[in-house]
Amino acid sequence: MAECGDDVVFQSSLDINKKTHQVQLTRRHLTWDLASPGKSLRQTGSPSSQPFIGHSGCKHVPLQEIIAVNLERSLGKVSPFKSAKKNTSTPLKESPIYIELQPLHPVSFSVHVVKRCPNHKWKKKKVTFFCQGENLCRTWVEKIEEALSNPALKRPRSLLVFINPFGGKRRAPRVFEETVSPLMELAKIRTHVITTTHAGHAKEVITKYDLQSVDGVVCVGGDGMFTELLNGLIDRKMLEAGKIQTPSEQPISPDLRVGIIPAGSTDAICFSTTGINDPMTSAIHMIIGDSTAIDVCSIYSGDQFLRYSSSMLAYGYYGDMLKDSENNRWMGPKRYQVAGAKKFLANKSYEGEVSFKLASSADTNPKDKMMCNSGCNICAMSQFSQEEKGPDSWHTVRGKFLAVASFTMSCRCLISPIGPSPYCHLGDGTSDLLLIQQCSRIQFLRHLYRCSTTNGNQFDLPFIKVFRVREWSFSVQTDTEGDTDLQSQPSPPPRESRAPTHSVWNCDGEIITSPNLNIRVHCQLISLFARGIEDMESPTPQSCASCCNVCDPEDNYKSIGGHT
Ligand SMILES: CCCCCCCCCCCCC/C=C/[C@@H](O)[C@H](COP(=O)(O)O)NC(=O)CCCCCCCCCCCCCCC
Ligand SMILES: Nc1ncnc2c1ncn2[C@@H]1O[C@H](COP(=O)(O)OP(=O)(O)O)[C@@H](O)[C@H]1O
Numbered sequence: 001m002a003e004c005g006d007d008v009v010f011q012s013s014l015d016i017n018k019k020t021h022q023v024q025l026t027r028r029h030l031t032w033d034l035a036s037p038g039k040s041l042r043q044t045g046s047p048s049s050q051p052f053i054g055h056s057g058c059k060h061v062p063l064q065e066i067i068a069v070n071l072e073r074s075l076g077k078v079s080p081f082k083s084a085k086k087n088t089s090t091p092l093k094e095s096p097i098y099i100e101l102q103p104l105h106p107v108s109f110s111v112h113v114v115k116r117c118p119n120h121k122w123k124k125k126k127v128t129f130f131c132q133g134e135n136l137c138r139t140w141v142e143k144i145e146e147a148l149s150n151p152a153l154k155r156p157r158s159l160l161v162f163i164n165p166f167g168g169k170r171r172a173p174r175v176f177e178e179t180v181s182p183l184m185e186l187a188k189i190r191t192h193v194i195t196t197t198h199a200g201h202a203k204e205v206i207t208k209y210d211l212q213s214v215d216g217v218v219c220v221g222g223d224g225m226f227t228e229l230l231n232g233l234i235d236r237k238m239l240e241a242g243k244i245q246t247p248s249e250q251p252i253s254p255d256l257r258v259g260i261i262p263a264g265s266t267d268a269i270c271f272s273t274t275g276i277n278d279p280m281t282s283a284i285h286m287i288i289g290d291s292t293a294i295d296v297c298s299i300y301s302g303d304q305f306l307r308y309s310s311s312m313l314a315y316g317y318y319g320d321m322l323k324d325s326e327n328n329r330w331m332g333p334k335r336y337q338v339a340g341a342k343k344f345l346a347n348k349s350y351e352g353e354v355s356f357k358l359a360s361s362a363d364t365n366p367k368d369k370m371m372c373n374s375g376c377n378i379c380a381m382s383q384f385s386q387e388e389k390g391p392d393s394w395h396t397v398r399g400k401f402l403a404v405a406s407f408t409m410s411c412r413c414l415i416s417p418i419g420p421s422p423y424c425h426l427g428d429g430t431s432d433l434l435l436i437q438q439c440s441r442i443q444f445l446r447h448l449y450r451c452s453t454t455n456g457n458q459f460d461l462p463f464i465k466v467f468r469v470r471e472w473s474f475s476v477q478t479d480t481e482g483d484t485d486l487q488s489q490p491s492p493p494p495r496e497s498r499a500p501t502h503s504v505w506n507c508d509g510e511i512i513t514s515p516n517l518n519i520r521v522h523c524q525l526i527s528l529f530a531r532g533i534e535d536m537e538s539p540t541p542q543s544c545a546s547c548c549n550v551c552d553p554e555d556n557y558k559s560i561g562g563h564t
């Protein structure tokens with residue numbers, strides 16, 4: 001465990017569960033180990049001391065996985081005393097005995113650490129350390145707090161929080177109050193909380209807020225709320241730089257990380273970046289300063305900039321479904337299933353032309369079964385190799401599409417546990433472009449059903465094409481263009497008697513009505529308080545790739561015995 005540069009900062013003997021332990025703080029870890037009889041640990045702050053090597057049972061926590069440390073103040077010495085009210089009729093031995101808790105100086109402190117639970121859920125676990133004196137106790141808390149404030153850990157101290165009271169099941173205010181706020185207090189993170197009163201409110205605030213005074217912006221809501229923050233932050237950056245958003249202009253990365261406390265209807269962005277839609281898990285990722293950069297698409301209609309998007313941009317089935325679901329917002333998240341079933345039965349397809357530039361060589365593709373996990377190599381490489389990727393020529397597909405959808409992340413959610421595009425990467429600078437050609441209901445149902453399983457074979461159907469792209473565009477074909485049947489008719493049928501030939505776009509759950517769009521993917525444009533989805537079979541914690549903090553069923557931490 002003695003890693004290079006992992007010097008001892010402080011160590012002493014402390015009691016945990018009435019057993020004496022040797023406890024050691026290094027630059028990267030907090031470690032405790034049962035004290036063996038011959039082994040005595042002096043209190044020391046000498047930085048040259050070597051970290052000790054533990055046996056099995058030794059707990060070894062990366063500093064990044066410490067949520068908070070605090071002095072315990074509730075301790076007191078117990079002294080029985082008699083009732084103040086003298087009851088002469090009761091014999092003394094039966095009189096109630098009152099216990100007086102004498103306020104004493106703190107002699108214990110608690111460390112709250114990350115506990116990994118099934119399905120990527122994180123909780124906090126409290127470990128209490130008892131000290132022999134108040135000074136030692138205070139010193140430990142100071143030392144740990146100082147270590148946690150190391151800028152390299154990137155823990156936020158202050159956050160701007162937007163709560164959307166109308167998102168999802170309308171539980172956002174309660175979720176924040178009951179789950180998130182107490183955790184933020186424990187971790188001594190200041191929050192400026194704004195409950196939104198209308199759509200666009202968060203974006204308005206971001207336009208003028210003193211963003212220097214915060215270390216991150218958080219939304220308590222769904223993908224729509226996240227997208228509002230994303231757009232607000234990039235717009236502000238562009239404005240400050242005096243740049244106008246044009247198709248040839250590169251958008252500027254916001255300096256602040258964004259956090260999502262899931263309280264929306266789909267929460268696909270939260271799900272795809274943490275592995276779950278759990279408010280406590282997301283709050284912990286924020287507190288410990290996790291960071292992962294994700295791709296963002298810029299969407300234009302001709303030269304006119306429309307917005308930025310980072311989850312799903314889809315036309316046809318998903319657009320019609322969204323438009324229909326807006327009438328039923330009162331149903332909460334169920335509105336999507338109801339509208340989804342309706343539009344499934346409608347089985348409509350739309351003419352269109354899709355052009356795209358493929359993502360370089362055959363390094364990766366949407367069917368390659370390579371999941372994007374925390375510390376993903378493909379994303380790490382992409383960050384540096386955007387310019388080197390040779391320009392691909394444009395490819396075009398014309399047809400009648402039941403759906404055209406681009407996924408810039410896997411878009412995991414409750415109804416699609418590995419996502420409609422399971423092998424999509426968070427930060428590789430590409431989107432997976434899915435073309436579902438006109439097909440029967442039963443064929444489409446086969447695709448949808450496969451999306452709801454974990455097999456990852458939803459693209460292996462003859463009416464489906466999928467491409468990994470960097471840039472693409474869609475245009476509707478006009479009645480006379482590219483359609484020989486219509487051209488041969490003397491005149492088109494009256495407008496009102498024709499079924500609508502256009503659908504709308506579903507852009508992260510918001511409607512875009514202009515059908516002709518141009519889209520470019522910008523690699524890792526914005527960072528989130530998340531770490532990507534941990535591969536539970538071979539976890540590689542970001543902070544500590546060479547040692548261990550791996551979940552086992554009993555406890556969060558593997559013993560360091562046997563590791564080097
Ligand atoms: C038969 C089982 C059907 C399972 C269908 C799995 C397909 C799942 C695709 C999910 C894509 C999610 C992409 C994310 C989009 C979000 O950004 C976006 C906004 O999120 P927010 O509300 O949190 O702000 N959300 C959405 O656009 C909602 C997409 C929901 C798609 C629901 C599709 C329902 C399909 C129901 C089919 C029923 C067939 C019935 C047959 C009789
Ligand atoms: N107070 C509000 N009233 C109405 N709409 C709001 C409010 N605050 C935010 N919004 C808008 O609601 C949209 C959906 O929010 P979101 O939190 O994603 O919920 P959902 O997942 O249910 O769609 C966002 O685009 C946002 O702009």
Ligand SMILES: [Ca+2]
Nearest residue numbers: 295408425430
């Ligand atoms: Ca991507």
